[in-house]
Amino acid sequence: MEIKDNTFSRQFETFADDKLITLEYSFQEKKIFLTRLNTPENFDDEEFISDLLKNVMAIALERKLKVVPIFPKVAAFFKKNPVYRELLPPGIRI
Template identity: 40%
Template sequence: MENETFEIKDNEFLRQFEATIEDEFVKLEYSDQERKIFLSKLEMSEELREKGYQEQFLTQVFDYIEKKGRLKIIPNSKEVKRFFKANKEKYSDLIPIGISF
């Protein structure tokens, strides 16, 4: 079975990245300050995680932040930290100097 395609939305009012995947609402809460974005709480069902959507969702979020070019990422949740560790080479420019995992 091939995964459904989806797009993320940056809901600046609620400070969260959002998507609807297989009719389920998914979000990653954030706060931003001083050119840093703190990615704090990912809400996604275990069923979607098992289908590989967590990786796809976080890839879209990181790519979106990278495209904006102004912010550095501070991962504050275990899922985001795990994703960053697995993709460290691709996204190393998004982590502030002095932060390591």
């Protein structure tokens, strides 16, 4: 999966079936807040979304960032994948 970090728009971008999928973010100190996931209408490929989030977690780990899941689907990802909980900042419980 190829993910582009569009820093101007503050979002990660990728394509599924030639349709743009974005994950919006904001930064504060050494934390990345994942604020919104934008998918095409009627897009329900949960495995693709999970793969996207795994790739974003790898980017956060590489950049030594803590992840704050604001968007509910991102919080649900952390519940289903406890291995990534080490990326949560202190005080954030999911």
